[in-house]
Amino acid sequence: MxxxxxxxxxxxxxxxxxxxxxxxxxxxxxxxxxxxxxxxxxxxxxxxxxxxxxxxxxxxxxxxxxxxxxxxxxxxxxxxxxxxxxxxxxxxxxxxxxxxxxxxxxxxxxxxxxxxxxxxxxxxxxxxxxxPAAEKQAAEEVANRTRCEDFATFKPLFEQVQKDLDEGIRETRPFELKAEIAPGRFFIVGGQKAYVAEMGEIEITAQGRTDARLRVIFDNGTESNMLMRSLQRALNKDEAGRRITEPVAGPLFADRPEDGDEASGTIYVLRSKSDHPMVAQHREVIHKIGVTNMSVKQRIAGARLQPTFLMADVELVATYELFNINRTKLENLIHRIFEPARCDIEIRDRFGRPVVPKEWFMVPLFVIDEAVKRIKDRSITDYRYDPSSARLISIRGSTSQ
Incomplete structure (x- = not known):
């Protein structure tokens, strides 16, 4: 047992x-x-x-x-x-x-x-x-707040953060790791913005975990001298607990490197040479969109043997070089944008088993190009793809030109 x-x-x-x-x-x-x-x-x-x-x-x-x-x-x-x-x-x-x-x-x-x-x-x-009583006490520290005597020093910070959120310079996302808690970072817990103003010396608890005493300022003019793990627990317990990201400087990714930039990979757009009836009928608008950290030539080698390439040779029609970006997240974003146009193409692999590849979309190339540009300048959040008109449509009511 x-x-x-x-x-x-x-x-x-x-x-x-x-x-x-x-x-x-x-x-x-x-x-x-x-x-x-x-x-x-x-x-x-x-x-x-x-x-x-x-x-x-x-x-x-x-x-x-x-x-x-x-x-x-x-x-x-x-x-x-x-x-x-x-x-x-x-x-x-x-x-x-x-x-x-x-x-x-x-x-x-x-x-x-x-x-x-x-x-x-x-x-x-x-x-x-x-x-254990010690853990209960630590959790209760979240509620033990006192008046922040120098709140006038921090109030402009909260005002700027709210302005950044309104303008899209900052974003909120679910809290995940204790390592995210650091001086100078903002969170949302219990419906209030919280600013980690100070962090004491990192210590190792009897259970072998790291912890530190924090000075946390809240936007209602109070503060708490809580432990890092207490704030972590409060954020995990709060379904609406969020981390406020740092200000975004510049575009989401760059297509030209600058000093200090690190190469991330390549967005590639392919057309299939498959004789599948659906592909043959719409060959000019059916594209595979992917992201790779290897050379595209290496990625598409042996395409005719791979179900993800529809068991056929492919034609490379566009590439976009990336720097300083998470490839997986970017690929997921692109696929989510064009989800309404995802192709349901079933083929047989080398063993005769049915396979439905997930990265093929019925989208014109010029729309893919526009989407990449809008991802780059972050305006993509204001658009959705409309399959009926084959265009990116502004969610605010106006059509992309």
Whole structure:
């Protein structure tokens, strides 16, 4: 049977979950912990109307619950403990470790790191029901605020941040890592903007985790001398908790290098020479749009043997060199823009299996060129692609010219 230990004290603090002590029962402490973990999953299902799922596009907590549910389903001892409580039919058929898909998802250390917990910390296989008093006290520090006597010094900073947000110079995004907490950074927690004005010396806790005392100023004129991990927990617990990004200087990416720039890769646009009926009929407007960090010539070598290239040779029709940008995020952005025009082309791979490549779109080349330019100057956020007119349309009501 799985050896469950004391490690979910940390998990509870990261999730902001506080579970009261339960009445004495005939269950062993180990069984109580298994049940507690299962009850968290049940709460998620009740709130969202579905079981937690794996995937990089999922919230980190949902991914954590998905891993936990897979483990419970895979262990007969765990299944037998929670089966009488499974009124939602979550257990389904038993699964094996290889069937859970965990090899494609984050492992325990990566999950913990995404939650802001150092990788050297223990795993995440169980829950305890009583949070240590020290952790409760740390979490409560979020509410222990005092009047900021020198708020006049910080008020212009908050005003400038709001102006930056209004003008798109800054953005907000979900808080993810404790490493994001640093002096000079802004966050949104509890519906208020928070500014990390000072950070004390980094210390190592008894649990082997890093922590530091912060001076956090809030836009309502209060401040708190909280711990870094207290702010982290507050942001993780708050569904609306956000990190306010740094001001954006210049375009999203450059097509010409400057001193100090690092090459990121190339956007490439291809046409297929496939004899597939749909491709043959619309060859001039069906394009594959991708991003690569290798030479395009190397990327398309052997195209006729690869399903992603429709098992046919291709013609390179456009390229855009990139510098200082995340290739994966850029490719996802481009594909999201042209999602309404994604082609549903089914082909057979070398083994006769049906495959539907995901990077082919029915979009004119001039529109792709315009989209890249608008991504570059960040105006793409004001546009969507309209397949009926084959144009980028302003979401504010005017058509792109």
């Amino acid at each position: 799985a050896d469950f230990t004391d490690e979910d004290d940390a998990l509870l603090s990261e999730l902001g979950v506080e579970v009261g002590s339960k009445k004495t029962s005939s269950r062993t402490p180990q069984e109580e912990r298994i049940i507690a973990g299962f009850e968290d999953i049940q709460c998620f299902v009740e709130e969202h109307g579905r079981i937690p799922q794996h995937g990089e596009d999922r919230d980190i907590f949902e991914r954590l619950y998905a891993v936990r549910l897979d483990r419970i389903k895979a262990l007969p001892e765990c299944r037998s403990v929670v089966a009488p409580l499974d009124h939602q039919g979550l257990l389904g058929d038993p699964v094996t470790a290889t069937a859970t898909g965990e090899d494609e998802e984050l492992d325990d250390d990566a999950l913990l790191a995404a939650l802001g917990v150092e990788a050297e910390c223990p795993g995440i296989t169980e829950l305890r029901h009583v949070r």
